[in-house]
Amino acid sequence: MAERIDRMNLNRIVPILNWAAGIMILISLVVIFFYAPVESTMGNVQRIFYFHVGGAWVAAVAFFVALLSGVFYLRKPAKIWDTIAVGSVEIGLVFTSMTIVSGSVWGRPAWLTWWTWSPRLTSITVMWLVYVAYFMLRGAIEDEDRRSRFAAVYVIAGFVTVIITYLSIRLLRDIHPVILGEASETAQGLQEFSGIDSGKMVISLNVSVLTFTVLYLTWLANRLRLQRLLDDAAELKTRVMTRLQQQ
Amino acid sequence: MMTAMILLNVFAQSGVVDPNKNNGYLILGYGVMWAIALFYVLVLANRQRNIREELHLLRQLLEEDEDSQNK
Numbered sequence: 001m002a003e004r005i006d007r008m009n010l011n012r013i014v015p016i017l018n019w020a021a022g023i024m025i026l027i028s029l030v031v032i033f034f035y036a037p038v039e040s041t042m043g044n045v046q047r048i049f050y051f052h053v054g055g056a057w058v059a060a061v062a063f064f065v066a067l068l069s070g071v072f073y074l075r076k077p078a079k080i081w082d083t084i085a086v087g088s089v090e091i092g093l094v095f096t097s098m099t100i101v102s103g104s105v106w107g108r109p110a111w112l113t114w115w116t117w118s119p120r121l122t123s124i125t126v127m128w129l130v131y132v133a134y135f136m137l138r139g140a141i142e143d144e145d146r147r148s149r150f151a152a153v154y155v156i157a158g159f160v161t162v163i164i165t166y167l168s169i170r171l172l173r174d175i176h177p178v179i180l181g182e183a184s185e186t187a188q189g190l191q192e193f194s195g196i197d198s199g200k201m202v203i204s205l206n207v208s209v210l211t212f213t214v215l216y217l218t219w220l221a222n223r224l225r226l227q228r229l230l231d232d233a234a235e236l237k238t239r240v241m242t243r244l245q246q247q
Numbered sequence: 248m249m250t251a252m253i254l255l256n257v258f259a260q261s262g263v264v265d266p267n268k269n270n271g272y273l274i275l276g277y278g279v280m281w282a283i284a285l286f287y288v289l290v291l292a293n294r295q296r297n298i299r300e301e302l303h304l305l306r307q308l309l310e311e312d313e314d315s316q317n318k
Contacts (some may be wrong), residue, residue, distance in 0.1 A: 038266045042269070043265065043266030043267065043268055043269060044266050044267060044269070044270055044273055045268075045269035045270065045272050045273045045276075047273055048272070048273060048276040048277070051276075051277070051280055052276075055280070091287075094283060094284065094287045097283050098280045098283050098284065101276075101279045101280060101283065102276045102277075102279065102280045105272050105275050105276035105279060106272065106276060108272055109268075109269040109272050215284075219287070219288075219291070222291055222295075223291065225295075226291065226294055226295050226298065229295065229298045229299065229302065230298055232302060233298055233301050233302050233305065236302065236305040236306065236309065237305060239309060240305055240308055240309060240312075243309070243312050
């Protein structure tokens with residue numbers, strides 16, 4: 001599988017994905033602002049939720065892909081798995097940042113505060129910091145094989161924070177509303193809006209999740225192409241250095 | 248008079264809010280989210296442009312070296 005991914009013609013795939021992502025973003029904006037109904041308690045500001053949830057979901061998917069890449073790398077070390085893990089963590093961090101910021105902006109009118117250290121907000125901050133530290137770990141190890149191996153183990157262990165973040169509002173008492181699934185009886189916090197109370201809201205949320213998934217794949221393909229260019233440059237640099245040493 | 252009574256009736260109902268009351272936050276939320284996304288896209292594009300320039304330079308160096316060796 002690693003060889004198949006490695007041989008993919010990214011120069012053909014990337015422009016197609018770029019266009020697909022652009023079109024999907026436009027469609028999702030139309031759906032969110034013109035198709036989704038006005039939420040009964042919060043009004044229009046609730047529309048933040050579609051991209052907020054979409055971003056959070058795709059961030060979790062990106063970190064899961066990084067975990068899988070880590071597992072595959074440890075089973076059979078191939079550079080492509082390391083590259084996918086780095087790209088996925090990088091993109092996952094972008095989506096997590098978007099989720100945190102949009103949630104904070106939504107929280108201001110909903111909770112009358114930009115930030116509160118509730119279990120969900122604390123756990124997502126810890127998650128964000130754990131994945132930022134992934135790059136610090138990589139930067140601290142010079143040997144390429146050792147760096148990839150350590151990073152693979154770290155990214156597998158780091159996924160625990162994603163699980164904790166997901167479960168936090170379902171197991172602990174939290175101000176953050178539960179959107180998907182049921183909260184436990186002890187976890188009932190302040191529910192600012194009525195949740196997904198119409199089919200149109202479900203469709204809008206699904207369109208937004210699909211858009212963010214396409215955007216993730218687009219960015220990942222771009223990131224893989226960038227890595228190929230970096231590898232080409234490294235190879236050429238070695239050749240230039242060899243020539244210089246010969247002279 | 249009738250309109251005023253209807254309006255009073257609407258506003259007297261609990262749970263009825265002005266849906267546009269917090270639109271500023273809606274714009275801010277989407278604005279900041281897409282600013283982060285745009286920043287990442289620009290970073291990726293910039294890294295790609297720099298590496299392409301570096302590749303071009305390296306290839307040029309190698310070609311010049313080969314030419315000088317052939318002469």
